[in-house]
Every structure is written in C-alpha cells, then in structure tokens.
Amino acid sequence: MDTQAIQHVVQSPNYILEFTYLIASILFIWGLKSLSHPDTARRGMHLAEAGMAAAILGTLFHHDIHFFGWIIAGLILGSLVGAAFALWVPMTAMPQRTALSHAFGAVAAALVGIAEFTMHAGTMSMFTRSALGLEVMLGTLTTTGSLIACGKLQGVIRGTPVQFKGQQVLNLVIFVSMIGCFGHVLYDPLATGYFYGMVALGFLFGVMLVIPIGSADMPVVMSLLNSYAGLSSAATGFVLGNNILIIAGTLDGFSGFILSILMCKAMNRSITNVLFGGFGAVQHEAGPGAQGEMREISLEDAAVRLAYAGKVVFVPGYGLATAQAQHAVRDLANALEARGVTVKYGIHPVAGRMPGHMNVLLAEANVPYGDLYEMEAINPELDSTDVAVVVGANDVVNPDARDNPNSPIAGMPIIEVDKAKTVIVLKRGQGRGFSGLENPLFFKQNTSMLYGDAKNTLSQLAQEVKNV
Amino acid sequence: MDPMVLIAALYVFALAAFLGYQVISRVPPLLHTPLMSATNAISGISLVGSLVIAGAYEFNAHKLMAGGVEAHASWATLMGFVAVFTATVNVVSGFGLTDRMLKMFRKDIKKKEAAK
Numbered sequence: 001m002d003t004q005a006i007q008h009v010v011q012s013p014n015y016i017l018e019f020t021y022l023i024a025s026i027l028f029i030w031g032l033k034s035l036s037h038p039d040t041a042r043r044g045m046h047l048a049e050a051g052m053a054a055a056i057l058g059t060l061f062h063h064d065i066h067f068f069g070w071i072i073a074g075l076i077l078g079s080l081v082g083a084a085f086a087l088w089v090p091m092t093a094m095p096q097r098t099a100l101s102h103a104f105g106a107v108a109a110a111l112v113g114i115a116e117f118t119m120h121a122g123t124m125s126m127f128t129r130s131a132l133g134l135e136v137m138l139g140t141l142t143t144t145g146s147l148i149a150c151g152k153l154q155g156v157i158r159g160t161p162v163q164f165k166g167q168q169v170l171n172l173v174i175f176v177s178m179i180g181c182f183g184h185v186l187y188d189p190l191a192t193g194y195f196y197g198m199v200a201l202g203f204l205f206g207v208m209l210v211i212p213i214g215s216a217d218m219p220v221v222m223s224l225l226n227s228y229a230g231l232s233s234a235a236t237g238f239v240l241g242n243n244i245l246i247i248a249g250t251l252d253g254f255s256g257f258i259l260s261i262l263m264c265k266a267m268n269r270s271i272t273n274v275l276f277g278g279f280g281a282v283q284h285e286a287g288p289g290a291q292g293e294m295r296e297i298s299l300e301d302a303a304v305r306l307a308y309a310g311k312v313v314f315v316p317g318y319g320l321a322t323a324q325a326q327h328a329v330r331d332l333a334n335a336l337e338a339r340g341v342t343v344k345y346g347i348h349p350v351a352g353r354m355p356g357h358m359n360v361l362l363a364e365a366n367v368p369y370g371d372l373y374e375m376e377a378i379n380p381e382l383d384s385t386d387v388a389v390v391v392g393a394n395d396v397v398n399p400d401a402r403d404n405p406n407s408p409i410a411g412m413p414i415i416e417v418d419k420a421k422t423v424i425v426l427k428r429g430q431g432r433g434f435s436g437l438e439n440p441l442f443f444k445q446n447t448s449m450l451y452g453d454a455k456n457t458l459s460q461l462a463q464e465v466k467n468v
Numbered sequence: 469m470d471p472m473v474l475i476a477a478l479y480v481f482a483l484a485a486f487l488g489y490q491v492i493s494r495v496p497p498l499l500h501t502p503l504m505s506a507t508n509a510i511s512g513i514s515l516v517g518s519l520v521i522a523g524a525y526e527f528n529a530h531k532l533m534a535g536g537v538e539a540h541a542s543w544a545t546l547m548g549f550v551a552v553f554t555a556t557v558n559v560v561s562g563f564g565l566t567d568r569m570l571k572m573f574r575k576d577i578k579k580k581e582a583a584k
Binding site for chain 2: 021024028029031032033035036037038039041042045046048049052055056059060062064065066067068069070071073074075077078079081082083085086087089091094097098101102104105107108109111112114115116118119127222223226229230233234236237238240241242243244245246247248249250251252253254255256258259262347349354355356357359360363364366368369370372374
C-alpha cells in the first residue's frame with residue numbers, strides 16, 4: 001500500500017490523459033454556454049457528451065488502475081440503469097429524478113472521499129484532509145437530504161413539513177458535532193472513530209435539513225442540493241488533485257447556487273434564510289383573510305367565454321403536473337387558435353417543483369417555446385387579456401402577495417391574473433393550496449371557479465370549444 | 469499536496485466559479501430544468517475519480533471478511549464500485565434526459581405540422 005502511495009507522487013503526469021481532461025473541460029463549458037438558447041442547446045450538449053466519453057475512456061488507461069473487474073461491472077450496471085431512466089422517466093417525474101441524481105452524485109463523492117481516507121489518511125497533507133472533510137460532509141448530507149426530497153416528491157414520504165419543538169436547537173447540535181469531528185480529524189488523521197462519526201452525522205444532518213420543508217418550497221431545496229452536490233464534486237477534485245473535477249464540480253455548484261438565488265427572489269425569501277435551512281418556518285396562519293362567495297362556472301359557459309375571447313393566457317402550476325394535463329392544455333389551445341384566439345402561457349419561476357418544471361411539461365406537449373412567457377413578460381399583457389386560465393396554480397397568482405403586507409407571502413412577485421378581464425380557475429376541490437393560504441383571487445368579481453380534475457376539464461373544454 | 473499544485477488548483481476553482489457565473493446566468497428560465505439535468509451529468513465527471521479507486525487495489529473476499537487493516541483495500545474497491553455505478557447512472561441518465569428535453573423545445577411547431 002505504501003509503495004502505491006509513493007508511486008502516486010513519483011510518477012510523471014500522464015500528458016495525454018491531462019490533455020484529454022483539458023479538452024473535456026472546454027467542451028463542458030461550451031455545452032453549458034450553448035444552453036443560453038434553445039436552438040443551439042442540443043448541439044452544444046452533444047459536444048459535452050463527447051468530452052465526457054473521451055475523459056472516461058482516457059481514465060481507463062490511468063496508471064493507477066490495475067484491476068478492471070469492478071470497474072466494468074459498475075460501468076455496465078450504471079449504463080443500464082441510467083439508460084432506463086433516460087428512456088422511461090416521464091417528464092412529470094423530472095423533479096424526483098433530479099433529486100435522486102443529486103443523491104447519486106453526492107454518494108459517489110462521499111464514497112470516493114471515504115475510500116481515499118481509508119487508504120491514504122496517514123500520508124495526506126492538512127489541506128487535502130480539509131478538502132476531504134468538506135467533500136465527505138457535503139456528500140453525505142446531500143445524499144440523505146436528496147433522498148428525503150425525492151421521497152417527498154414521489155409521495156413515498158408525506159410532503160407536509162415535519163416540525164417539532166427544539167428542532168432548530170437539535171439541528172445546531174448535530175451540525176456543531178459534525179464540525180467538531182471534522183476539526184478533530186484535521187489534527188489527528190488517524191482518529192478514524194471521529195471520521196466515521198462525521199460521516200454518520202452528515203447523513204443524519206441531511207435528513208434533518210429537509211424534513212421540515214414543505215413540498216411547495218421544493219424548487220429552492222432542489223437548487224440548493226444541486227449546489228451542494230456540485231461543490232462536493234469540486235472538493236473531490238482538490239483531494240485527488242484533478243482539475244477537471246474542480247471545474248465540473250464548480251460549474252455544477254454555481255449553477256445550483258444561481259438557481260437557488262433566483263428561486264429565493266421569486267419567493268421573496270432571503271438567501272441566508274435558505275442557507276440556514278430555516279425556510280420551512282413560514283407561519284401558515286390563515287388570519288381573517290379574504291371571505292366571500294366563490295362563483296362556479298359551468299363547462300359550457302367557460303367554453304363560450306374562451307371561444308369568443310381575443311386573447312387567452314394560461315397560467316400553469318404544480319396541479320398541471322399532478323393531473324398530467326399538459327397535453328390537454330395544448331389540445332384546448334389548438335382548438336382556440338383554430339378559431340383565431342391568441343394563446344399565451346405565463347410561467348412563474350417557482351411554479352411546479354423544480355426550476356423550469358412547467359416549461360418542460362408544456363414543451364413535451366408541443367407548445368412552441370415562443371408562446372411560453374416569463375412572469376415579467378406576461379404581466380404587462382394581462383390588462384389586455386380577455387380570459388386568464390389558472391391551471392392548478394395557487395400561490396403564484398395570489399394577489400395577497402402584492403396587496404396584503406401581513407400575508408406570509410407578502411412581497412413575492414406574482415403573475416397578476418386578477419388584472420385580466422375575466423379569470424377561470426381550474427381547481428381540484430374547494431380546499432386551500434399546498435401553502436394553506438386563503439387566496440382572495442378566488443373571491444373576486446371577475447373570477448369563476450371550475451372544479452374537477454384538470455385533465456378531464458380541459459379535454460371537455462376543448463371538445464366544447466370545437467362545438468361552439 | 470505540493471503548495472504550487474494547491475495554488476494552481478485554487479486558481480482553477482476561482483476561474484471556474486467566475487466563468488460558471490457568467491455562463492449560467494445567461495441560461496433563460498425556459499431551460500432551467502435541462503440546465504439542472506445537464507450540470508448533473510457534467511458533474512458526473514467525478515466518475516473519473518471513482519474509476520481510479522475501484523481499480524487501484526486488489527479485492528480479496530477473504531481479507532474483507534477477516535477485517536482490520538488488511539480489509540481496507542477491499543472496502544475501498546467496493547466503495548469505488550458503488551461510486552462508479554452511481555456516477556455512471558448520473559452521466560448516462562443526465563445526458564440522455566437533457567437531450568430528450570431539449571429535443572422537445574421547438575420554435576414553431578405549427579409550421580412543421582403544416583408542412584406535413
């Protein structure tokens with residue numbers, strides 16, 4: 001074992017491999033840059049794929065690799081499972097899949113760190129050990145955190161926040177103990193007990209971090225876990241002295257970080273609020289709130305109103321995903337467009353369970369991306385909109401966020417559907433949304449409610465519109 | 469780690485962070501889900517680290533059962549194997565799904581449908 005450690009230092013770098021990594025890094029950045037426009041995105045990502053393939057093939061010739069059995073088994077099994085995911089995961093399940101992939105990425109980083117520590121703890125420099133500690137802590141907490149998030153999104157674990165008295169204190173104790181173990185390992189590399197204590201506390205902390213968070217806050221959590229998973233990969237790069245890992249991990253980490261900030265802004269939460277995991281703590285007191293009568297509209301009336309409109313804007317929310325209603329929306333839009341109605345879609349940044357969730361669903365239903373409007377772009381148009389159709393969205397169209405400074409979501413930017421001439425809200429039942437907040441939109445003069453499963457309702461509406 | 473190598477690594481980190489910020493803040497919200505999937509696939513490059521761990525040491529089931537220091541190399545191999553597996557899943561499914569999603573984003577489907 002010692003000879004291997006020495007070999008590690010003495011051997012001259014493998015220039016061909018390093019050069020392959022360099023090319024791959026450039027292709028990764030190129031690929032991400034191509035994502036700035038949907039027309040260039042696909043080709044760019046193909047380049048990134050080529051870079052990845054080259055880096056993996058090149059690594060198989062690494063001079064430290066002597067045994068191929070486990071490698072080949074891992075590559076084959078991983079490719080099979082990965083291909084199955086790629087082919088068969090439905091678009092509505094993208095949030096769960098993404099959470100799971102954060103867990104997979106993080107567990108890989110954590111295991112590499114633990115294995116490195118097991119084999120080389122004695123010969124590592126202080127700096128390498130601190131990078132390794134960070135890698136393992138981020139890796140372990142992201143693993144369990146993402147698994148919990150995935151469970152909540154899949155419905156295996158209840159989506160409601162799990163909160164109890166003293167939770168914040170307990171979390172702080174766990175966190176401080178984890179850091180304490182880390183500090184001890186920094187000064188005494190042979191204290192394996194503390195190292196495994198740190199690993200266990202990391203796993204525990206990940207669970208504690210995500211259980212208090214409700215499903216509606218998932219876009220922030222997903223972005224944050226994305227960031228942690230990336231940073232743990234970057235830390236792996238520091239441990240192994242491997243630049244491509246540092247570059248790819250940092251890109252991933254920053255991407256997640258930027259998305260977290262965007263999601264925070266879209267929910268009017270501060271980033272510190274998020275970083276310390278306190279974002280489950282929004283109080284859900286309904287207060288006096290809006291009262292009044294909700295007006296129901298019949299399917300036929302709704303169809304007539306839509307058919308004779310000049311401009312219709314659809315505002316989708318998570319309800320669209322749960323009802324798998326994206327194709328039904330498209331059918332209705334087709335029927336309307338055939339009559340000469342202008343149809344647009346207003347997409348709130350935190351609609352759904354992950355960043356961009358709604359865009360992907362609508363794109364799947366063949367909605368051209370030119371018809372998908374961001375919140376800032378659609379809001380000025382709502383004054384001149386005849387009918388705004390809210391499909392399974394609630395908080396993102398709640399006028400309380402704008403009008404009521406005492407509302408828990410006060411200050412959150414919304415899609416101002418209440419400015420449209422009429423609003424039709426498609427809703428499963430009369431209950432409140434995920435956040436449990438009363439929505440005054442539903443009581444407004446120009447709002448009509450249409451209850452039922454969004455997919456059925458939309459299909460029937462499309463049929464009615466064709467018959468008008 | 470040699471101090472010079474460390475400093476070079478910090479340079480790489482700082483520049484990658486800056487570049488990442490510049491590149492990723494230009495990605496429109498339209499493509500945020502594919503972005504997450506793509507960065508996930510790309511950070512699956514940690515596979516190259518896992519490969520080296522999974523293939524560097526000899527796996528010996530007897531030593532593994534015996535435990536102690538002798539078992540370390542076999543444990544490391546097993547951990548490397550799991551890491552290779554999960555990282556490969558991420559690379560394959562990440563790129564696969566990104567492509568599947570990007571394929572769906574089209575500028576004007578009506579024209580295409582009319583052409584048929």
